[in-house]
Amino acid sequence: MLGALARRLFGSANDRFLKGLSSQVAAINALEGEVAALDDTGLKARTQAFKDRLAAGETLDDILVEAFATVREAAKRVLGQRHYDVQLLGGMVLHKGMIAEMKTGEGKTLVATLAVYLNALTGNGVHVVTVNDYLARRDAEWMGNVYRYLGLTVGCILHELDDLQRRDAYASDITYGTNNEFGFDYLRDNMKFRLEEMVQRPFHYAIVDEVDSILIDEARTPLIISGPTEDNSELYTKVDRLIPKLTAEDYEKDEKQRTVTLTEGGVEHIEQLLIESGLLTEGTLYDIHNVSLVHHVNQALRAHKIFTRDVDYIVKDDKVVIIDEFTGRMMEGRRYSEGLHQALEAKEHVEIQNENQTLASITFQNYFRLYPKLAGMTGTAMTEAGEFADIYKLEVIECPTNKPVQRKDADDEVYRTEREKFAAIKVKVEECFQRKQPVLVGTVSIEKSEALSTYLKQAGIPHKVLNARYHEMEASIVAQAGRPGAVTIATNMAGRGTDIQLGGNLDMRVRQELAEITDEAARAERIEAIRSEIKVDAEIAREAGGLYVIGSERHESRRIDNQLRGRSGRQGDPGASAFFVSLEDDLMRIFGSERMDAWLQRFGIKDGEAIVHPWMNKALEKAQQKVEARNFDMRKHILKYDDVMNDQRKVVYEQRREIMNAPDVQSTIVDMRNETIEAMVTEAIPHNAYAEQWNVAGLHTEVQNVLGLDLAVADWAKEEGIADEAIRERITQAVDEKMAAKDQAYGADTMRMVEKSLLLQLLDQTWKEHLLALDHLRQGINLRAYAQRDPLNEYKREAFELFSEMLGGLRATVTRVLAHVELRFAEPQAVPQPQMPRNITAMHPAFDADELEEAGLALAGGEERGAGNVATLAPPQAQAISRNAPCPCGSGKKYKHCHGRV
Known part of the structure; x- marks a missing residue:
């Protein structure tokens, strides 16, 4: 009651904020006549003048009034539309990195031009994010006329563009695109081998249109780039045939949580059905060796009892296509994860596509938090103001309508x-x-x-x-x-x-x-x-x-x-x-x-x-508030788990960029090799252990396997007074000499290229395996609650341990591969360069000897396969060819881009 009285006397915080902007609106209006008097050349020249002032040390806030007046006049001349005063307020809200709630029909698309133009003057790029390709294309063409008139460049990211076209679009002052395209480009960029192949620039400022739809409704669905795994379609089909045989007493369905679980009787019934169909051959359903079968049964049960055709998905062209629950649109190219989509395909008797393994993923929550400055606009955001503040640190400002609402x-x-x-x-x-x-x-x-x-x-x-x-x-x-x-x-x-x-x-x-x-x-x-x-x-x-x-x-x-x-x-x-x-x-x-x-x-x-009756309205509103609170908790819960992976993702992606940016990675390779040797020696010769407690034989075997050296470790251990430090130094010296000999034999430049290429490929491979391990950990971590342990804390602890193991494994693998690698130079021939795939696919598969031989290459030794052996593509006279000279194979490319490419 007191709060209502205070708001009546002093106005709400929202009203006071808008009142504080009114002086700038008045200043923009005061400039209207002066700016309108300029000819086209004079109006366009203001853009360069603004850039010069920013370069001289002025801030965006210093030039806001003049820039907004310029955009308003440009819109009048190009579009025949003049920004209302309330639209100027909306533009200022967007510029300040807030969410502008503006009612439908108030011209949000035009409002965005004000903040977009102002922030694009820095030259760092502005992203305007829309919910579909049609709106991205339409707005880039429609509002792009204003920007181009004022001398700024405009790009648009569409699904069909290749990398070169995307790079050009991102290099523009203003880039339009969908949330999916921006997010997937970020993931794909962090799977590239060269900095020049990356399409995005460092993030600067983004305006998200329909911000509630993208940052709230889609926040539960992560973006995932994945590669195919083994074919399990027959198992999905067989399990699917059993689900209709279950009775209502065999399962419990919770429509609030959208979950379904087997009852005790249901477990016995499904076990009997699995035995009769030959799928369960030994033990019970929940024995450790039947874990895959449990997974298939659970997903088939969800597909039949929770998901409904023409509500959650439709069947079109022999495919199961997901329906967006918030817009009713088909979500082409999107698939449910963890085998659920395959279970739906089996249920609808369409072609079952392979399951996929995650190669890279990110939630929209963590993607958009990468922007140093973020803003949004929508017609409905106040009901979710708490979530925007909590998750994104975004304040929602309700902008008034140009005319009173008569509805x-x-x-x-x-x-x-x-x-x-x-x-x-x-x-x-x-x-x-x-x-x-x-x-x-x-x-x-x-x-x-x-x-x-x-x-x-x-x-x-x-x-x-x-x-x-x-x-x-x-x-x-x-x-x-x-x-x-x-x-x-x-x-x-x-x-x-x-x-x-x-x-x-x-x-x-x-x-x-x-x-x-x-x-x-x-x-x-x-x-x-x-x-x-x-x-x-x-x-x-x-x-x-x-x-x-x-x-x-x-x-x-x-x-x-x-x-x-x-x-x-x-x-x-x-x-x-x-x-x-x-x-x-x-x-x-x-x-x-x-x-x-x-x-x-x-x-x-x-x-x-x-x-x-109004009471019914209130009862319905309370029911909706319960659902909204539950959905918020779900999104927050998902984010807490994804934050753990996000911290690791940032470290890995930052390391990749540093590797690509470095002229060579020799010092990194040497550090990894020394740490690997340190770990080997420490494990075999524990600190303060007696000589008879040393595992000399194990150390000898490990040195042979990892470093490819047959050293007299046993003889060294017999020397009087020798310590672990001396043994470590001898091993390090021996492997340094071996690698120096490889530099001499193949050329230092060639070895530097091999090291850089290998480090990136092996980092990608270990990161992919780590993501799979985290997926498995995430699926079962909630069971820790039965042991009175917090699942989130357990996940954080074990995820950190897995990450440490991943880094240790990477160091050992890189050391082992480089120690064993032998290079042979094949005869010159044109080898087609692989293209970066646009779709969901494995980006960097491990080397395979057969594939290399098909490409005209050869492996030395040939005993091991996979990531343990690598061949460098180069003609025999490689040593004498300049990196920028034409390749001898006749392809017309520079040598470094053809057979000199690692």
């Missing part, structure tokens, strides 16, 4: 059954259709949108259904959803990126209807006719009450409901919204009161009647 939000209508609810929605849509009021109906799944579509077809109401289709089609359907009498059914409206304007969208109609008209006069005449039509249609829609938004059920997150509701009432337009809920909806069934149905019946609610 009328009705109380929820609660029905007993879904049938009654759909019937009520049909009646409401019919009413709106008859008075030519445009209607947008939001659903939470494809299944529900198709069910509603059937109801409307029966009533003879023409409508369009928007779900899991191409973004361009989405844009055209959404853009025309404001025409009089238009009825649109959409599976979620988050991140659609297109405004619903009453009367229709001029630009979209021009693009669709006038694509083939080339005559300028005819085109201009037709555009004017369309503009007049839209003006008339907009007035009809306004008189009918504006856009009526119907929610067919409450989503788990209030934010998603608010996004749907916010589509109506843009820029002061009239509008209305209402949510229709039934007790059979997932949210009500799982999280609502179990006694509500009996309560409604007791009060005499008849068939087809609804209960409408």
Whole structure:
């Protein structure tokens, strides 16, 4: 109560912050006349002037007012759009590294130009992150006109681009792209062999559009680059056939947590089925040697009992395609991990693709925390303000609308059954259709949108259904959803990126209807006719009450409901919204009161009647808050575990960059060799141990295996008064002499290249194996809770031990490989250079003797295979060829890029 009184007297913290920016808005407005008086040349020249001032020591804040005034004038001249004062406020919020919450239709895309231009003046690059390729391409072209007019370069990252095109796009002052493309490029860059092959520049500043969708909704899904493992498709198929034979008593399903587990009776039943099918040959299901079988059974059970076709995924072109639960879009190229996707493929009887092993991964949370300065914009962020502050240290500022919101939000209508609810929605849509009021109906799944579509077809109401289709089609359907009498059914409206304007969208109609008209006069005449039509249609829609938004059920997150509701009432337009809920909806069934149905019946609610009361709204809001809190805890829990891996990831990626940046890595190799020798000697000759306790034979064997040296270690140990330090020095001297001889034989430059290439490849190989070990550790770590131990602390401790072992193993492997490597020079021939793959694939497989021989190479010795032997590609006269000379093989490439490439 006191807080409410204080806010009334002094305003909220949000209001006070915005009030503090009002003086700068006034200053920008004061400059408008002066900037407008400049000709095009004078306006464009301001960009270089700003850069010169920054180079002279001024800050971005010093030039903010003038830069914003420049962008506003450029937008007026290029786009015919002038930034409102509230949009200037939004631009300042973005520049300060905060999240700007701006209602739908307030022009967030235009707002971003202010902060993007200002921060791009530093020359360090600005990333604008969108939710799909269509929006990235559209915004880069649309807003790119403003930037290019002012002399800045603009790039756009799309899925089909190769590395050269990506490097050029990232080198631009401003780069548009999706969160997935930015994240995968970061992972791929840290799997490259040369700095010049990397496409991204050091991170500087990013603005995330639809920030709640990317940083909240997708935060539970990590980006993973993986390579294929062995084929287990037959096992998935066999196990899948057994699941339908289980009864309801054989498993327990928790829909809140989306988990399913076998009961004691279910374990006995599945064991019997596995024995009958020949899959379980010895012991019980939970014996250690049957761990793989348990994994397959659990994933098949989840696929059948938790995941639903046309809700969680669809089957298209003989593939299981994931459906994004927040946008209803198909997520092409995304696959569930840990064998779940294969279990779904077996369930739907489509081709089962191989499981994958993780080569590199990162969560969006940790990726976006790499940016020194981060900002975001969306229509709905205040409900998640706590999470943004906790995870990303981002403050949410609610920006006012340019015109007061006129939308009328009705109380929820609660029905007993879904049938009654759909019937009520049909009646409401019919009413709106008859008075030519445009209607947008939001659903939470494809299944529900198709069910509603059937109801409307029966009533003879023409409508369009928007779900899991191409973004361009989405844009055209959404853009025309404001025409009089238009009825649109959409599976979620988050991140659609297109405004619903009453009367229709001029630009979209021009693009669709006038694509083939080339005559300028005819085109201009037709555009004017369309503009007049839209003006008339907009007035009809306004008189009918504006856009009526119907929610067919409450989503788990209030934010998603608010996004749907916010589509109506843009820029002061009239509008209305209402949510229709039934007790059979997932949210009500799982999280609502179990006694509500009996309560409604007791009060005499008849068939087809609804209960409408503000108390019901509050009850639903509390149910949503419970779900949101649970989801936040899940995301925070995942982040705590990923933070452990993230610390290790940073160390490994930083080491890779240092290795690639160094002229050679000889000193690193020598250090690794000395540490390996130190570890070998310490293990065989413990500190302060008597000579008779020394494991001399073991040390001799280890020296032979790792260093390839047959040294008289046993004789040394018999010498009077010899200590472990002397033995260590003799071993070190012997191996140093061996490596010096290799330098002499093959050339120091060649050996430096071999060392650098090998170190990178072996680092990648050991990191990949380490990620697999962490995956296995993560899967079983929760069981430690039964022993009264904190799983997270146990994970941190064991992950650190695994990382230390990985580094020790890397040192030993690098030392062993270089000690044993023998180089032979093959006859010159053109060897095709491998391309960096764009898709999910293993980047750097270990060397294999057969593959090298096929490429015209030979291994000396030939007894060992794999990473223990490496051949360097070079013609016989390698020693005499300059690195920059043309290669003798005739390929036309420089020698260092062809047969001189390691």
